[in-house]
Amino acid sequence: MNKKKGQQSIVYEVSPVIVGTAAIGGPMEGEGLLAEYFHYIMKDNLHGEDSWEKCESFMLEWVARKAAQNLPGGMELADCVLAGDLLNQLMATHFAMRALGRPFIGLYGACSTMAESMILGACLIDGGFFQHVLGCASSHHDAAERQYRFPTELGVQRPPSTQWTVTGAGAAAIAASGVGPLITAATFGKVVDMGVKDPNNMGPAMAPAAVDTLYQHLQDLDRQPNYYDMIYTGDLGSIGKTLVIELMKEKGVDISANYEDCGCLIYREDQDAHAGASGCASSAVTFCGYIYSMLLQKKLSKILLIGTGSLHSTTSYQQKESIPCIAHAVAVEM
Structure with a gap:
């Protein structure tokens, strides 16, 4: 195979x-x-x-x-x-x-x-x-x-x-064996850099990378967004989430019905997190806590988790470089 x-x-x-x-x-x-x-x-x-x-x-x-x-x-x-x-x-x-x-x-x-x-x-x-x-x-x-x-x-x-x-x-x-959700497919992302230089505005920097990987995943596997109960990105926050929906619509794909960002799920609005959650733990705790529980309870049966990452450093930022970003997608199914 x-x-x-x-x-x-x-x-x-x-x-x-x-x-x-x-x-x-x-x-x-x-x-x-x-x-x-x-x-x-x-x-x-x-x-x-x-x-x-x-x-x-x-x-x-x-x-x-x-x-x-x-x-x-x-x-x-x-x-x-x-x-x-x-x-x-x-x-x-x-x-x-x-x-x-x-x-x-x-x-x-x-x-x-x-x-x-x-x-x-x-x-x-x-x-x-x-x-x-x-x-x-x-x-x-x-x-x-x-x-x-x-x-x-x-x-x-x-x-x-x-x-x-x-x-x-x-x-x-x-x-290799056991009881639980299966990891069935994955899409490796490419580095995407749209010229954003502001490390205080990570959602717009990472959104194009998420869209690039998600669209390629659907094309490679010949799937529609509704194949999944939910599609989750890692930590784009409210601004990045809105951009992902808009950019996917420009490609002729509407994901608004079954798409959410982990960064929008963690904090309450009154916790003053501004645009939402970020960090490695944003998708890590959301998947290993909430999403995994939903899969076990069979409230979800097929999900796509798209981890989103900003690959800048303190040095590259100080040198006025733009922010390269990456997104990797993993399909998990009961």
Whole structure:
């Protein structure tokens, strides 16, 4: 069987199973719309650690261990962990992996990392290389703000177009066999850069990449949007979500009936998140908490998760470069 479909997509021959997930959130996330779907909510953004970065490592380690409980043999028999975060050199992930002691593949897809980890983990299982893997991603609001924008202690006023980086982490335990939703297909995205230079306006920067991947996915697999109960993008927020709908309509495709952005689902309007949620954990906690629960309850049977990521750095921003973006799509079906 030729597993490649069209230009950028693949269909798994032996569809791996997501046998369990775990999601952790900070106090703001615990007051949001998805609070009941978190497996653990921290009381503050440090959780007893002496830095935000160490707290992020704790979160990633926690969800990995929690999700691994669904694998035969637990963490000790996990063949590999695929994970990443937003910090320089994946430091939150690296320190978490030091504690886990399992084979590890570090991933940097910015906020597309959760989808990327699931896609590549499924490839390793479908290819017969591994039997059990973990796909994980994390972000921390204060750590990300310190790296990409300003120290939170400065109290810099945020423009209305900004989004709030989610403090949280998600992990999916993926196996060659078992009970749970199947990872059936995926589309690898291309880097798309439309010249946006404002790191406080990430939705418009990433929306074209999401549209490029979504449209290619539908073309490659000869599907209409209504093949899926829901299509989710990762963290475009309210502005980016509106742009995706408009740009898809320009291509002759209406997704307004069954499309949502994870960044619009996490916080209440009165939480002052401005344009919505962002960060690796935006799609990670939404999928590993809310969406996975909906699949298990059979309130959803087919979903497409499109992880969206902004690939700029503090250095590229200071050098006045525009913002390259990426989006990867993974199809999950009961």
